[in-house]
Amino acid sequence: xxxxxxxxxxxxxxxxxxxxxxxxxxxxxxxxxxxxxxxxxxxxxxxxxxxxxxxxxxxxxxxxxxxxxxxxxxxxxxxxxxxxxxxxxxxxxxxxxxxxxxxxxxxxxxxxxxxxxxxxxxxxxxxxxxxxxxxxxxxxxxxxxxxxxxxxxxxxxxxxxxxxxxxxxxxxxxxxxxxxxxxxxxxxxxxxxxxxxxxxxxxxxxxxxxxxxxxxxxxxxxxxxxxxxxxxxxxxxxxxxxxxxxxxxxxxx
Numbered sequence: 001x002x003x004x005x006x007x008x009x010x011x012x013x014x015x016x017x018x019x020x021x022x023x024x025x026x027x028x029x030x031x032x033x034x035x036x037x038x039x040x041x042x043x044x045x046x047x048x049x050x051x052x053x054x055x056x057x058x059x060x061x062x063x064x065x066x067x068x069x070x071x072x073x074x075x076x077x078x079x080x081x082x083x084x085x086x087x088x089x090x091x092x093x094x095x096x097x098x099x100x101x102x103x104x105x106x107x108x109x110x111x112x113x114x115x116x117x118x119x120x121x122x123x124x125x126x127x128x129x130x131x132x133x134x135x136x137x138x139x140x141x142x143x144x145x146x147x148x149x150x151x152x153x154x155x156x157x158x159x160x161x162x163x164x165x166x167x168x169x170x171x172x173x174x175x176x177x178x179x180x181x182x183x184x185x186x187x188x189x190x191x192x193x194x195x196x197x198x199x200x201x202x203x204x205x206x207x208x209x210x211x212x213x214x215x216x217x218x219x220x221x222x223x224x225x226x227x228x229x230x231x232x233x234x235x236x237x238x239x240x241x242x243x244x245x246x247x248x249x250x251x252x253x
Contacts, residue, residue, distance in 0.1 A: 053175025068105035
């Protein structure tokens with residue numbers, strides 16, 4: 001089983017005069033709810049089992065999709081390594097990539113003719129245009145497939161992680177009055193423990209939707225795995241319990 005590691009790090013903050021100061025991070029999840037990582041581990045195990053069940057296929061169109069979902073799963077793991085290291089905006093950026101990869105695969109699953117468009121996207125200007133038209137973000141999250149909420153996550157992680165928007169910069173910048181005017185400081189890692197807990201859980205919810213898209217593409221086979229279905233049921237219960245703990249114990253402490 002893959003293991004996420006919760007790290008307590010020291011972050012450095014640049015002040016206006018380029019001096020450094022250290023801030024120790026204490027996450028309440030490490031004290032209040034030591035099993036907080038259980039949901040992440042269970043989701044990872046489920047996603048890995050999904051893909052392991054698809055190691056041997058006879059349908060010629062499926063291997064590229066499986067490879068994409070493996071890449072999305074890889075990005076999920078890296079995102080949560082960063083998240084548990086309190087590198088939150090970096091985690092958002094990688095999680096956005098995980099969503100993008102999975103939604104591209106899901107789009108091809110729905111419209112198999114687009115596999116050729118995806119494969120030939122670097123062959124010329126016309127092919128590149130056809131790819132951009134087919135796979136623009138507005139086409140990747142149809143609500144009828146339960147993907148509408150993922151679009152919201154995708155937009156948020158673009159603003160708060162990938163792009164240099166106000167959200168991403170604002171998460172790390174602190175402005176405080178000083179004798180000479182203003183002191184601008186930059187925290188490289190997230191120093192608010194409660195906020196870290198909330199961000200990580202929202203990322204978990206996004207990742208659950210991404211894994212769900214993977215499951216939907218291969219459900220004709222995956223539903224035959226009774227143990228996998230039981231794992232999915234247990235994850236749902238774990239998610240509800242963890243959400244209750246976060247809202248009623250951690251964030252209100």
